[in-house]
Amino acid sequence: MRIDLHPTDTYGDFKIRPGLFLSNGSQIVPGGVNFTIYSSGAKSCELILFHSHEKEPFAVIPFPESYRIGSVFSMIVFDLDYENIEYGFRIDGEYNFEHGNTFDKSKTLLDPYAKIISGRDIWGKEPDWTNKFQYRSKIALDDFDWEGDMPLKTPHNELIIYEAHVRGFTKDESSGVKFKGTFAGLIEKIPYLKDLGITAIELLPIFEFDEFEGARDDGNGGKLMNYWGYSTVGFFAPKAGYAASGRFSMQADEFKNLVKELHQNGIKVILDVVFNHTAEGNENGPYISFKGLDNNMYYILTPEGYYYNFSGCGNTLNCNNPIVRNLILDCLRYWVGMYHVDGFRFDLAAILGRDSFGAPMANPPLLESLAFDPILKNAVLIAEAWDAGGLYQVGNFPAYGRWAEWNGKYRDDVRRFLKGESGLAGAVASRITGSEDIYDRYWRGDCASVNFITCHDGFTLYDLFAYNDKHNEANGWGGSDGGNDNHSWNCGWEGDIDLPADINFLRHKMIKNAAAILLMSLGIPMILSGDEFGNTQYGNNNPYCQDNKISWLDWNDLQKNQDLFKFFKKVIAIRKNHPVLMRMSQGTPFGYPMISVHGTNAWQFDGSPENRVIGVMFAGKNSSGTDDFVYIGINAHWESHGVWLPALPQNLSWQVEVNSDLGENAVYDEPAAINSAEQFIIGARSVIICTSTNLK
Amino acid sequence: MNIKVERDDNIKIISLDGQLDVASSDNARDEVISLLDGKPTIISLAKVSYVSSSGLRALLMIAKTAKAKKINMVYAAAIDEVIDVFEMTGFIKMLRCVKTIEDAEKALG
Numbered sequence: 001m002r003i004d005l006h007p008t009d010t011y012g013d014f015k016i017r018p019g020l021f022l023s024n025g026s027q028i029v030p031g032g033v034n035f036t037i038y039s040s041g042a043k044s045c046e047l048i049l050f051h052s053h054e055k056e057p058f059a060v061i062p063f064p065e066s067y068r069i070g071s072v073f074s075m076i077v078f079d080l081d082y083e084n085i086e087y088g089f090r091i092d093g094e095y096n097f098e099h100g101n102t103f104d105k106s107k108t109l110l111d112p113y114a115k116i117i118s119g120r121d122i123w124g125k126e127p128d129w130t131n132k133f134q135y136r137s138k139i140a141l142d143d144f145d146w147e148g149d150m151p152l153k154t155p156h157n158e159l160i161i162y163e164a165h166v167r168g169f170t171k172d173e174s175s176g177v178k179f180k181g182t183f184a185g186l187i188e189k190i191p192y193l194k195d196l197g198i199t200a201i202e203l204l205p206i207f208e209f210d211e212f213e214g215a216r217d218d219g220n221g222g223k224l225m226n227y228w229g230y231s232t233v234g235f236f237a238p239k240a241g242y243a244a245s246g247r248f249s250m251q252a253d254e255f256k257n258l259v260k261e262l263h264q265n266g267i268k269v270i271l272d273v274v275f276n277h278t279a280e281g282n283e284n285g286p287y288i289s290f291k292g293l294d295n296n297m298y299y300i301l302t303p304e305g306y307y308y309n310f311s312g313c314g315n316t317l318n319c320n321n322p323i324v325r326n327l328i329l330d331c332l333r334y335w336v337g338m339y340h341v342d343g344f345r346f347d348l349a350a351i352l353g354r355d356s357f358g359a360p361m362a363n364p365p366l367l368e369s370l371a372f373d374p375i376l377k378n379a380v381l382i383a384e385a386w387d388a389g390g391l392y393q394v395g396n397f398p399a400y401g402r403w404a405e406w407n408g409k410y411r412d413d414v415r416r417f418l419k420g421e422s423g424l425a426g427a428v429a430s431r432i433t434g435s436e437d438i439y440d441r442y443w444r445g446d447c448a449s450v451n452f453i454t455c456h457d458g459f460t461l462y463d464l465f466a467y468n469d470k471h472n473e474a475n476g477w478g479g480s481d482g483g484n485d486n487h488s489w490n491c492g493w494e495g496d497i498d499l500p501a502d503i504n505f506l507r508h509k510m511i512k513n514a515a516a517i518l519l520m521s522l523g524i525p526m527i528l529s530g531d532e533f534g535n536t537q538y539g540n541n542n543p544y545c546q547d548n549k550i551s552w553l554d555w556n557d558l559q560k561n562q563d564l565f566k567f568f569k570k571v572i573a574i575r576k577n578h579p580v581l582m583r584m585s586q587g588t589p590f591g592y593p594m595i596s597v598h599g600t601n602a603w604q605f606d607g608s609p610e611n612r613v614i615g616v617m618f619a620g621k622n623s624s625g626t627d628d629f630v631y632i633g634i635n636a637h638w639e640s641h642g643v644w645l646p647a648l649p650q651n652l653s654w655q656v657e658v659n660s661d662l663g664e665n666a667v668y669d670e671p672a673a674i675n676s677a678e679q680f681i682i683g684a685r686s687v688i689i690c691t692s693t694n695l696k
Numbered sequence: 697m698n699i700k701v702e703r704d705d706n707i708k709i710i711s712l713d714g715q716l717d718v719a720s721s722d723n724a725r726d727e728v729i730s731l732l733d734g735k736p737t738i739i740s741l742a743k744v745s746y747v748s749s750s751g752l753r754a755l756l757m758i759a760k761t762a763k764a765k766k767i768n769m770v771y772a773a774a775i776d777e778v779i780d781v782f783e784m785t786g787f788i789k790m791l792r793c794v795k796t797i798e799d800a801e802k803a804l805g
Contacts, residue, residue: 083717083749084717141749141753143753179783182784243784244780245784248749248781250784253749253785253786254784254786
């Protein structure tokens, strides 16, 4: 027993003592619970305690002045029934809008360090709107039996990322899992993910958010929700509504178990995190935490005290303020240290490099801190290197040799090339060979480019080849929301109604072409979940509010489109079997460059505008140290073309592993030998992948 | 929480009755552990209506203690709601759990 953990004072019936000032938020200690909160502008602070779900508190305990160091208030309260308590803080301070001070002692504030939050325990359950305290901090047991688990130590080169929405992944009946739409449900799908072969799952935001934020009637008796969740309520709490056990406040255990299970199957966990803004909105938005703590520190404000809106979501978190920076660092360290997550993807990350006035910085302290933090040392850090305020930093994101980026240029170039636009062969050759024109490998390393053709934001891969135009009417904005620069092509038929078989065949071929290019490109590939079996969003390219069949994966398509799944699985396996594709090859075969670009003739790349044929050869060593070659031949033209594959060393010959032109048979059961004396005819709009084999 | 030794011959059956939550779990854990005397043991959860986070930890600590003492021990007869909680949180994999007391007797061989 520690000698500093006994009560020293009483307040009413409560035994209390000064707390652990360095331990933010709430923490269970022997005999009691420690509560710590900081606010530089606070005159005083009260701890407010509620029985679970009750509107009125059962206790209001002011922090005595002697329980304050600097601007930190800390108190241990003894003998609390900590599983059945919710708590918040009330802070007294100045209200002066122009100066950015918006203290309001009538508001009960969520602990910004709350480890679990109640109030939205069951997804979609209508909250009691008369309750003034909507998001309620709870006290978490943060021990967990990890059974030896740690963040995975496999190199980033091996990443094959699968971007998924926790709820949408298994919510549909067709998922067949017991705990649909939850962390536990995702565990039930791990065998599927393993079979597919991906090595990391990137989850759309799982920090507590309010699915009812901005909720509207959809006009058909349903509701449009904040489904994606890019609007954080609490940065340290997993979303209760994503946990089957959220109604028992066990979301922390459930999510930790998910991480442990994924790790046991060799799958890393990457979290999509939103630090550019919070759910507090602008001056008309709710008080959750920060507005009542230190509004003018946490947010970038105009000289008149209004909220800058670089996020497009009402406010902008003041990321390079030292206090906010520490909060973000604390948060990321917490998720790595306590949840064993393997990395993060930062939404609208360009904001993380803006100063307190909103100007981009050359050397942003936050990004630098993250790049060099000891706990985050091996964590994957991925930036979405732009923001809604017009700052576009793809290739220029302050990376410190540590950060990877979503390569938006990869997406656009590959899409345009695949649909048949002219003048893109050179650009696509660069994208496949690692985008070194964008990411200088000397400074940025092997894994700077996260290559993707689709992500949650935009068309699914099926829809990319099924719709010329977005169809967002269901989102309630008259179809005006969502991007217009989709570079999509419907293959000659808009949508799926009365779809002719030949168009469907072409769409499947286009999907396979995309998959082959994505998995054969240097950098880190990212697949949108469901693309591997042709999931559709019915042409909706912005279903952020669609908590229904538009967004939920329809697993029936997996049966229907087995050819797509088989193809994805194959190209993933090819990537994993050839170290050179991950830049992990130990050496190159004598006389061959590691990467070479070809045209219809070997060693002669044609960069002219009307050329649509690209061959890329990767030359390395396989895991047993022998020479290993991979060739991808792409014909984006609407006519077939013959290509000469580069000659191999004498003891090796080419074999074709996949050919997207062959429909259901695109994946060869046994790779087929290629006659090196003849051209290989690549069909119209088709892709082949060949590998080297020993001459028989 | 009521803890009773229902049977104590070649097999010991300990039954728990009530809610296993923050108010009861520490005591329940200590009491059950004190009853582990080396015999094959069945812990009946048939009358446990709810298991909270701290309750899960108590059950895990009992199981770990039994394992450390090389005691053959199994949980039995938990109601569906409790089994669901074990499944959702993954504790099901760390707790040896069977459906009925008969199954438990078989499991203990």
